[in-house]
Amino acid sequence: MMNKAHLLLVLLFATAFAQQVAHSHAEQLGTVHFETSCSPAAQVEFDHAVALLHSFQFGHARDAFNAVLKSDPKCAMAYWGIGLIEWSNPFAPGVKSEAQIVAGRKAVDSALALNPRTERERGYLNAVAKLYTDPSAETQLKRIEAYRDAMAELSAEHPEDHEAAIYYALALAQAEPLSDKTHAQRLKAGAILEKLFVQEPDHPGLAHYIIHAYDTPDLAAKAVDAARKYGKIAPDAPHALHMPSHTFTRVGYWQESIESNIASAAAAERDHQYGEELHATDYEVYAYLQTAQDAAALKLVNAVPGIISTMNVSSGRAGAAPPMAGFFAIAAIPARYALERQDWKRAAEIVPAETPIPYADAMSWFAKGMGGARLRQVADAHKAAAKLARLRDKLKSQQEDYWAGQVEIQRVEISAWAELADGKQDAAVKLMSDAVRLEDATDKSAVTPGPLAPARELLGEMLLQLGKPKLAQEQFVLTLQKEPNRFRALYGAAHSAKLAGDSTASHKYFAQLLKTCDHADSPGRKELQEAKAE
Known part of the structure; x- marks a missing residue:
């Protein structure tokens, strides 16, 4: 008998391969024009496919690129899109599988066999090919960097091509390791994207990739404007509804994160994007817990088994969240509910x-x-x-x-x-x-x-237990610099300041905690009762 973990594996990974039903072009996906040498009819399909791709709607984008090939079998650039689909979410952690590398290389080879009609199109295809030269994990970052460099060259050769600049910027952000605290590549990417966003304010990729480029604690505030616009640009893409919450989480705008993920999870459920639904639910639970809306969080904790039970292999769709995001959310949600409280x-x-x-x-x-x-x-x-x-x-x-x-x-x-x-x-x-x-x-x-x-938060709690409130306060304040409006860090900063005799800081952080938790359950957590008593 198939155990639960194996069944879940089948259900989640099936989203990447299940038969898709093509979307109507009446969707609200933003405005994209990616010029190709394909037939006029195929060009319309191609722009639709790229709009889906810019919002990481990989299953629907695959259908759309296949529709391009049906309209114009010699449209080599359709295979460029399929090649990027095989790479999947460029910000998904981990090593791309050998199956992905083989499939991506096959797409590139299919395109090159059609003898692309322009030098520019060959440039796009040769760039994507660099992602698929080798399946080994050791070379993945080097391959990403080679792709980035090829896109830099293509963008420089075709300065009028906004899509080349956009994909170059995306490659810059993708290539930056999480350990790089200079954020040189992310800042460069953001500058490119922001300039183009002024010119193309309805472009889904520009809003989307600005959020990704600035998805770090010290840069996130730069993405707030794009975050508030992206869901309105492409409301029919579940990921476009979720992605703003990456920024809202970084800056501690919890209610906006909650609203973003309520909409995203509902859209993902309707479209059978199981990984995306679970991923959005994890972010939603996190935001509820930071605002002490524990009843709402518990409702979602209890809903997760139901989400799993309703998964249907035959109707699953591939979205932005890879299968591992589903596993991660299923483990993280109950863990968060216990630890945050x-x-x-x-x-x-x-x-x-x-x-x-x-x-x-x-x-x-x-x-x-x-x-x-x-x-x-x-x-x-x-x-x-x-x-x-x-x-x-x-x-x-x-x-x-x-x-x-x-x-x-x-x-x-x-x-x-x-x-x-x-x-x-x-x-x-x-x-x-x-x-x-x-x-x-x-x-x-x-x-x-x-x-x-957060490690500093845990250190602060340990120092409090050891009777060192002043040292503990320092750790909580440092945590808040990286995790603004986080409940446990705000309470820790307030409580440790009170114990250290720093009434000014204590009142400041207790007031901030109450403001952050203005939607909290009543009577609510004991920490909020302490804050109200101050």
């Missing part, structure tokens, strides 16, 4: 699943281990840390270095709190400080609205 018993009782995605499994083990450590169930905490070490090693063997690093941070954090539970205070603080240094050197993946618990 500091319900340690609920966290400790989580039963982790075994899935094909080790870093998704790690979310459950982290929550379980943290719950055990906070309840002083030291053996359980050490067991979770050991499991995280095995998941880290598995990710290393899969050459998923970024995720191996993220799981290592989680392992160190659990170990730190286990040491504290065991009375080893100095060792605990040292380990938590190590976790802070590791986390400061990287950034969150786009698949998650945030870590289950």
Whole structure:
């Protein structure tokens, strides 16, 4: 009998291959014109296909590019679009599969066999070909950089071609490692896109890629305008409704994030984009928890099994969120609900699943281990840390270095709190400080609205327990610089300031907490009752 994890794997991965039904061109997808040498009838289909592609509607875009080929079988650029579809979401974490590389190369070869009609079109195809020269994980970043450089050359040769500039900018943002804190490539990408957005304000790719280019803590404010416009430009694309919440999450605009993801999840459900629906739900739950709307969050926690049960292989569609985003959300949502509310018993009782995605499994083990450590169930905490070490090693063997690093941070954090539970205070603080240094050197993946618990926030809570409120306050304030309006950091900053005798800071952060939680449940969390009493 097929176990639940295997069934879920089939359902989620089937979205990438299921038979699609072509969309009507009456959709609201924004305005795109990508000039080609294809027939006039095919050109109309091509513009529609590229509009879908710019919003990462990969299943529908594939249908649209196939419609181009039906209209003009010699339209080589249709295979360019299919080649980018095989690469899928350029910001999805992890290594592209060998199957993707083979399929992408096949699309490029099919295009080149048609002898593209213009030098410009050959430039687009030769650029995409660089993504598919080799299936090995070790060369993935080099291949992305080669694609970026080829798009830079193409854009320079054709300065009148806005699409070349747009895809060059997208390649710049894609090529920047999460460890690069200069953001030189993202800033360059943003500058290109912002200039074009003034000229083409209804272009979906421009709004979309500005959000991606600035999807870092220190740049996100630059994307707020694009975020507020993107969903209106392409309201028929579920991802266009969700993507603004990446910016809203970064800047702490929780109610806008909630509204964005309510709309996105509903649209994704209607279109059977299961990964996108679960991904939007994870972001929505996170926003509810930051505003202490716990009843709404719990409703979604309880809804996840129903989402899984209604998945239908034959009607599944490929959207922006890859299958792993579905696994990640399924693990993250209950973990967040327990940890954000500091319900340690609920966290400790989580039963982790075994899935094909080790870093998704790690979310459950982290929550379980943290719950055990906070309840002083030291053996359980050490067991979770050991499991995280095995998941880290598995990710290393899969050459998923970024995720191996993220799981290592989680392992160190659990170990730190286990040491504290065991009375080893100095060792605990040292380990938590190590976790802070590791986390400061990287950034969150786009698949998650945030870590289950930021390392500096955890260090602040540890220092509070050790009777060091002033040092704790410093850590909470630093957390807020990266995670503005985050509930636990705001409360920590206020409470630690109160204990340290800093009434000015205490009143400031308690007031900010109450403002952030103006939609909170009543009577609500004890932290809000404390804030109201100040």
